[in-house]
Amino acid sequence: MAKFRFFSSPSNYSPLKQLWSLFERNHFALVAFWIFIVMFILSIFGPLLAPYSPYEQHPEALLVPPAWALDGQINYLFGTDALGRDILSRVLSGISYSFGLAIIAVVLALTIGLFIGTLAGFSKGIRASALNHILDIALIMPSLLIAIVIVAILGPGIANTFWAVVLAMLPQFIHHVRTEVADLLNKDFVIAYRLDGANKFQLFKYALIPNLVEGLVIFGAMAISSAILDIVVLGFIGIGAQTPEPELGTMIADSIDVFYLSPWTVMLPGLLLFVCILTVNIVGDGLRRALKERRLQ
Amino acid sequence: MLNYMLRKFYLLIFVTFGVTVFAFSLNYLFPGDVLTNMTGNQAISTELHQILIEEYRLDSNVVFQYFSYIERLVHGDWGVSFITNTSIFEQVFTALPATIELAMYALLYSFIVAIPLGILASNPDRPWLDKPILALSLIGFSMPIFWLALIMILVFSINLGWFPVSGRLSLIYDIPVSTGFILIDILMSEVTYKAEAMFDALTHLIMPTFVLAAYPTTVLIRTTRQSMHNVLDTSYVKAAKAKGLSDFQVLKRHALRNGLLPVIQMLGIHFGTLITLAMVTEVIFSWPGIGLWLVDAIHQRDYPAIQGGLMVLSGMVFVATILFDVVYMIFDPLARRHGHGKI
Numbered sequence: 316m317a318k319f320r321f322f323s324s325p326s327n328y329s330p331l332k333q334l335w336s337l338f339e340r341n342h343f344a345l346v347a348f349w350i351f352i353v354m355f356i357l358s359i360f361g362p363l364l365a366p367y368s369p370y371e372q373h374p375e376a377l378l379v380p381p382a383w384a385l386d387g388q389i390n391y392l393f394g395t396d397a398l399g400r401d402i403l404s405r406v407l408s409g410i411s412y413s414f415g416l417a418i419i420a421v422v423l424a425l426t427i428g429l430f431i432g433t434l435a436g437f438s439k440g441i442r443a444s445a446l447n448h449i450l451d452i453a454l455i456m457p458s459l460l461i462a463i464v465i466v467a468i469l470g471p472g473i474a475n476t477f478w479a480v481v482l483a484m485l486p487q488f489i490h491h492v493r494t495e496v497a498d499l500l501n502k503d504f505v506i507a508y509r510l511d512g513a514n515k516f517q518l519f520k521y522a523l524i525p526n527l528v529e530g531l532v533i534f535g536a537m538a539i540s541s542a543i544l545d546i547v548v549l550g551f552i553g554i555g556a557q558t559p560e561p562e563l564g565t566m567i568a569d570s571i572d573v574f575y576l577s578p579w580t581v582m583l584p585g586l587l588l589f590v591c592i593l594t595v596n597i598v599g600d601g602l603r604r605a606l607k608e609r610r611l612q
Numbered sequence: 613m614l615n616y617m618l619r620k621f622y623l624l625i626f627v628t629f630g631v632t633v634f635a636f637s638l639n640y641l642f643p644g645d646v647l648t649n650m651t652g653n654q655a656i657s658t659e660l661h662q663i664l665i666e667e668y669r670l671d672s673n674v675v676f677q678y679f680s681y682i683e684r685l686v687h688g689d690w691g692v693s694f695i696t697n698t699s700i701f702e703q704v705f706t707a708l709p710a711t712i713e714l715a716m717y718a719l720l721y722s723f724i725v726a727i728p729l730g731i732l733a734s735n736p737d738r739p740w741l742d743k744p745i746l747a748l749s750l751i752g753f754s755m756p757i758f759w760l761a762l763i764m765i766l767v768f769s770i771n772l773g774w775f776p777v778s779g780r781l782s783l784i785y786d787i788p789v790s791t792g793f794i795l796i797d798i799l800m801s802e803v804t805y806k807a808e809a810m811f812d813a814l815t816h817l818i819m820p821t822f823v824l825a826a827y828p829t830t831v832l833i834r835t836t837r838q839s840m841h842n843v844l845d846t847s848y849v850k851a852a853k854a855k856g857l858s859d860f861q862v863l864k865r866h867a868l869r870n871g872l873l874p875v876i877q878m879l880g881i882h883f884g885t886l887i888t889l890a891m892v893t894e895v896i897f898s899w900p901g902i903g904l905w906l907v908d909a910i911h912q913r914d915y916p917a918i919q920g921g922l923m924v925l926s927g928m929v930f931v932a933t934i935l936f937d938v939v940y941m942i943f944d945p946l947a948r949r950h951g952h953g954k955i
Contacts, residue, residue: 452626452630452930455929456926456929459885459888459889460888463891463906464926466910467910467922468638468641470913540754544756548757548758548892551758551892551895553907554907554910567759567762571762574762574766581759582763585759585762589755592755593750593751593754596753596754597750600750
């Protein structure tokens with residue numbers, strides 16, 4: 316859709332600002348972005364806001380329905396589970412496990428992937444092609460399957476799940492960075508910079524990083540949703556976070572026995588999980604679309 | 613083409629080597645005694661210990677151990693399970709058909725649903741269809757699979773009582789196992805209650821298939837939509853329209869053939885995810901496939917079983933991906949030009 320313009324002036328804003336202004340036009344994505352920010356803040360401060368400890372059991376209030384139900388109690392806003400634990404408190408801590416941990420995992424994997432990927436992008440010849448083959452093979456394996464393999468070796472637990480998710484995402488990031496770096500190194504401005512006598516570190520800092528950041532942010536945003544899914548699925552099938560921990564997948568798995576009596580024990584954590592993943596996906600989608608539009612301009 | 617096939621064949625050998633080396637090294641990576649992990653025998657007596665060390669070549673270096681491991685793999689001697697003391701080889705290959713069956717039906721279902729939806733969403737004459745279909749696919753993509761399964765169980769099994777909650781077949785039907793694929797087994801069996809058993813198996817199948825199909829369906833909708841958009845923009849489609857072909861003719865003769873090529877490629881890329889999701893689906897619906905079996909093995913720290921299960925699963929994913937790639941190359945001559953050593 317070509318809009319009528321009075322002046323054909325080139326946009327002088329910085330690339331990131333242009334990306335943001337394009338992103339802002341997509342209202343769905345903007346709303347999702349705000350929800351994402353709220354979730355992020357909750358994942359840091361959630362445990363402080365929680366009215367009870369997520370492990371605290373209230374034997375006098377087992378399976379209390381949420382407060383909006385007829386026989387609900389206002390002091391247990393989301394109701395309680397079979398052991399009388401307050402679901403709101405558990406969900407608030409659960410966000411920091413499922414959502415916060417996924418973000419940390421993605422950031423860590425991004426950082427490691429950036430360095431290994433850049434080194435791989437600089438390498439040439441037989442080393443590069445050997446690495447290529449190994450990466451291509453590692454990329455076939457879906458991240459969840461790699462995570463299951465790693466957890467099977469390390470044993471169940473939330474810490475092992477975290478490392479499994481980081482390691483499982485690493486091949487994608489390395490591959491992404493490597494192809495981008497290899498592309499960039501052939502660009503004229505990088506060659507010019509090299510001819511000026513820049514060493515590899517300067518090249519990395521001034522020529523590669525500014526051009527990589529945007530793509531990495533978008534790639535990372537997409538990866539967060541799969542990281543969340545990996546963590547909760549591992550928790551759900553019982554090989555991730557272990558039972559008393561308030562991880563959302565584990566919580567859902569714990570409450571399956573009473574699911575038919577009291578659906579809210581499964582529905583509320585699941586709904587929150589769904590909102591988390593949906594917002595991340597919408598934000599990632601919006602960013603990708605904005606980037607595509609900006610490149611077309 | 614032959615060149616290409618050869619290259620894929622080399623890759624297959626390389627991958628097989630990688631997977632077996634990985635499975636072999638698991639013997640050392642898992643906690644516990646190496647010999648126990650290899651045989652699955654937890655109480656090895658002193659005399660037996662000596663014999664086994666010689667048989668498994670544990671006295672020589674790792675390379676010989678690896679070759680003796682391969683030899684045992686080929687002969688189907690994969691050790692025994694810690695828990696049941698039965699052959700892992702047999703267990704794996706009785707569980708595997710159930711998983712493949714589930715994944716196949718889910719793929720078939722997602723084909724039937726996703727491709728028409730994708731085509732509809734790409735139709736420039738009906739722009740109002742695009743957004744809802746995309747939103748639907750985004751929701752399906754973001755739905756945690758186990759949560760979807762639980763909602764479906766709550767609605768369709770508990771409240772409405774239409775479908776059974778778990779398993780493959782009601783216990784009252786006794787069907788002899790020949791292929792491991794339940795529908796084929798029922799068709800081949802010679803029992804008097806064939807029709808009832810078939811109906812029962814189908815009602816058991818519906819929910820797991822639908823749940824598992826949610827992910828591939830959303831991916832396929834997006835892929836189809838995108839590639840149809842690209843194809844409908846090309847000049848040969850415009851030329852076909854200018855010649856006066858009806859929309860259906862354009863679709864059938866020109867657009868679909870080219871538009872569906874990326875779908876084949878996408879299937880290859882997402883096959884691994886499909887198998888992993890099938891594992892999760894099996895856990896929820898107690899579907900007796902390899903995923904449920906492997907998760908049980910991980911819970912019970914049954915190391916020989918984990919090793920066998922992981923090897924078969926990853927091997928299957930690799931082989932299927934390479935096969936999909938070959939199929940893609942057969943259908944798309946243009947892609948053959950840039951397929952150098954890439955998967």
